[in-house]
Amino acid sequence: MSTGQLFVMGSDTPSGWEAEEIVYYKMTFSADGGLEFTFTKDSGVVENGDITAFIAGLMAGKISGLTPLIYFDNAPNIYVRKSCYVVLQLDPSLNWRYMSAMPGLMTDQSLPDHYFDLIYVADDGSTTTGQAPPAGTPCHIAYFGVKTSSAEQGRVDPFNLYTDFDIRKGQILPIILDPDIKNDGTTPNWPP
Secondary structure (H helix, E strand, O other), rough: OOOOEOOOEEEOOOOOOOOOOEEEEEEEEEEOOOOOEEOOOOOEEEEOOHHHHHHHHHHHHHOHHHHHHHOOOOOOEEEEEEEEEEEEEOOOOOEEEEEOOOOOOOEEEOOOOOEEEEEEEEOOOOOEEOOOOOOOOOOEEEEEEEEEOOOHHHOOOEEEEEEEEEEOEEEEEEEOOOOEEEEEOOOOOOOO
C-alpha cells in the first residue's frame, strides 16, 4: 500500500483515444484462513469498446460477446494489453462495496494520460464521475479508460482500491488493496 501521495485518475479523455476492447474483472474473496481475492470465471474480454452497451448489459445481467479469461489467480492485479476500458465489479453477493468516503481507485503516480474517466455505477444505475459515490449509495461497479501501446509492454503501475466491508450490521471495516495495472501485451490469461 502506498504511504505517499495518491492521485485521482485523469478526468479528460486523451485526444484521439478510442477503446479497442473492454476488460471485465469481477472480484470476489474468501475469508478461509485470511482474505484471498480472486476473479470469478465470468471475467473476460469484449472485443469492442462500446462501454455504454457493456454497462447496460452488465446491469441487466446479460453480457454479450464476452470471451472468458483462462485463469484467475492474478487478483487483484489487473492486466491490459491495448487501449481499453477496465471494468472492475466487486462481487455484489458479498458484503462489500466501493468506499464512499473517497474515490475507490487512486494511482500512486500522476498518470492522467494513462488512466482516466473513472466512473462509478451504483447498484441503482446512477453514476458519478471521478469521485466516490454518495454515502449510503451501494456501489459495486467502477470503470476507467486505459491508454497504452506496445512500446509500453512490461509497464507496471501500482494503484489503490478502496472498499468497505460490512462485518456486522452497521459496523464497517475499510479495506485498502494495493494491486498493480500491468501492460503485459500477451499475458497468458488472455483468451487466444
